[in-house]
Amino acid sequence: xxxxxGDRERMLVRGTHPLEPLVLDQVDPRARGQAHGEHWRADIRxxxxxxxxxxxxxxxxxxxSDVLDVAQACLATLARAMPxxxxxxxxxxxxxxLALSRVVAINLLGDLTREGAPLTGGTLVYxxxxxxxxxxxxxxxxxxxxxxxxxxxxxPNAADDEILCLTLAGCVGGMGLSGLGxxxxxxxxxxxxxxxxxxxxxxxxxxLAQPHARAAHERxxxxxxxxxxxxxxxxxxxxxxxEHGGQRAVLTQLGPRAAHLHTNHYFDPVLRGRERMVAxxxxxARLGLATTLYAQHxxxxxxxxWSLLHARDGSSRSLSIDPVPNAxxxxxxxxLVTGATMVMRLHDGWVRVVxxxxxxxxxxxxxxxxxxxxxxxx
Numbered sequence: 001x002x003x004x005x006g007d008r009e010r011m012l013v014r015g016t017h018p019l020e021p022l023v024l025d026q027v028d029p030r031a032r033g034q035a036h037g038e039h040w041r042a043d044i045r046x047x048x049x050x051x052x053x054x055x056x057x058x059x060x061x062x063x064x065s066d067v068l069d070v071a072q073a074c075l076a077t078l079a080r081a082m083p084x085x086x087x088x089x090x091x092x093x094x095x096x097x098l099a100l101s102r103v104v105a106i107n108l109l110g111d112l113t114r115e116g117a118p119l120t121g122g123t124l125v126y127x128x129x130x131x132x133x134x135x136x137x138x139x140x141x142x143x144x145x146x147x148x149x150x151x152x153x154x155x156p157n158a159a160d161d162e163i164l165c166l167t168l169a170g171c172v173g174g175m176g177l178s179g180l181g182x183x184x185x186x187x188x189x190x191x192x193x194x195x196x197x198x199x200x201x202x203x204x205x206x207x208l209a210q211p212h213a214r215a216a217h218e219r220x221x222x223x224x225x226x227x228x229x230x231x232x233x234x235x236x237x238x239x240x241x242x243e244h245g246g247q248r249a250v251l252t253q254l255g256p257r258a259a260h261l262h263t264n265h266y267f268d269p270v271l272r273g274r275e276r277m278v279a280x281x282x283x284x285a286r287l288g289l290a291t292t293l294y295a296q297h298x299x300x301x302x303x304x305x306w307s308l309l310h311a312r313d314g315s316s317r318s319l320s321i322d323p324v325p326n327a328x329x330x331x332x333x334x335x336l337v338t339g340a341t342m343v344m345r346l347h348d349g350w351v352r353v354v355x356x357x358x359x360x361x362x363x364x365x366x367x368x369x370x371x372x373x374x375x376x377x378x
Contacts, residue, residue, distance in 0.1 A: 019353055019364045021153035021164065032154070033088035037095020037103075037170070040150065044096040044103070044170035047148045051105045054142055060114025070112060071104040073196045074226055078104075081223070085172055085202050092170055106170045107199045109145070110188040111227035117278045118188035118227065118264070121336055123286055123319045125308060126185075126232050126239060127259040129300045132347030132374065133234050136305045137175055137185040138357075139166065141339030143323050149340045149355045155370060162370040163208045166342050166353055173205035177344045177351060181373020182216060182235045184208055185342075189266055190276040191228030193246040200229045207231070213238040221249045228275075230262050236346040236374035245271040261294060263287040285317040302352065305343050310357055320357045347374050 022039055026032040037044060052064040061067050079086040089107065093100040105112070110120030121140035126133065141149070148169040155162040165176025175185040184207045186200050203223055207216040213235035220231060225246045233240040234256065241253030241260045250268040253260045264283035266272040289311060299305050312318035321338045342353045349368035355361045 017362070017364045019149070019151050019355055021151040021366065023153045023155060025155055025157045027156045027158065029084040029087040030091040030094075033091020034095040035091075036088075036152070037092040039095075040169040041096045043148050044092065044106070045098060047145065047169055048096075048098055048102040048106055050142075050144050051102075051109055054119055054144075055105075055112055058116045059112075059119070060116070061112075067105055067112065068099075068101040070196065071101045071108055074108060074199065075100065075104045077196055077224070078198055078202055081198060082202060082206050085205055088172055092172075096170065103170055104199075106168060107172060107201050108226055109141075109168070109171075110201070111197075111199050111225065111229075112194070113188075113190070113227060114194055115276075117281065117336075118190055119336075120188045121264045121283070122187040122338075123290055123309065124185050124187055124230065124232050124262045125260075125290065125294075125305060126234060126241070127294075127299065127305070128257050129302070129305075131301070132345065133236055133239065133256060134302055134305050134343060134345055135183045135185055135232060135234055136309055136343035137187065137341070138309050138319060138338045139174060139187075139340040139342070140321060140336045143335050143337045146323075146337060146339040146356060151353060151366070153369075160370055160372065161209070162368055163205070164351060164366060164368050165205070165208065166340055167201070171201050173201040173208070175204060175342060176208055177346070177349065177368055178208045179349070179368050179370040179372050180211060180235070181346055181349070181371075182208055182210060182213055182233070183344050183346055184216065185232045186229050187262070187264060189228030189230055189243065189264060190278050191245050191271070192274045192276050194227045195246065197224040197226035197246060199226055203229075203231075207233065213240060216240075217242065217251070220244070223249070228266075228271075232260065232262070234346055243268050243271055245274055259294065261287060261290045263290070282317045286319055289317065290319055302343050302345055302350070306341075306352060306358075309341050309343070310359070312357075322357070322360070349373060
């Protein structure tokens, strides 16, 4: 029987959990961003110092100024396509007391990779459970980014809208669920077609603001990205699995009753022709493990999806990747680990999230407060 959200979690007193959402109720995007920047000022400044360094670690950039120049160009693209989100980023930079290009670079963490592996990854899972569809994901991040995982509850005053999303300090999105029941998860894909475009996390926020999954899919198909991505879009009625090569989106999975698992490589043969080969990638191994576990256990509820996403054997091929134990001081901070895990129930607005994984940190159960999505089955 599916958990109601409070019994099995190692819950902390409300308001003390490190992933307790920051509530942003400002109607004005710049004011919303400024509140975000002021609240997490120290964390945003610390993360902003690390991001360009990670991008210089064998990922095709010659200098930090090169990274920031590309970020500035991507901001101009965002301002044309999604001006409200560009204003929100300006507010974050103002609140954190940072140059705007450094905040934009945080939001491009999973996109700006000219060579080598993207700086984010993960395992995405969608299936229709006993009570309705579920969407879940691990979010693999540089080990140095894990301390900055956060959640946002965007619920403007005098409006019915709400978005609950997983993010990083200084970042406008990551994955999440809206009050209308639209759920979005994404992970990076390695494409040769990296360039000036929209960040994946900004696109997630934009898709979560759409009235339904169909509109989100249509919006995504007309979007140019800074890098490769796969997006899973669902709303309890429709489901779309979309691979994006930066310049072109391809629908690879359709239908709310289907099960869909994805990691960090392309399925579509055309997009695969532009895929950048990444040495020592664990993507195929993780997909094989996830597919095997799904076939063996046939998960039917949120607890089962949660367990699936936590599968691990101590190797980097695990779905839930742990930091290297007893890592020496000065060890590379760009090695990917599972920075967060999230499961969303699309029939009632229930979410379970944890920083890293449950065996390392206490999870938190949340609900979308202004829920107007599908009603739970009787």
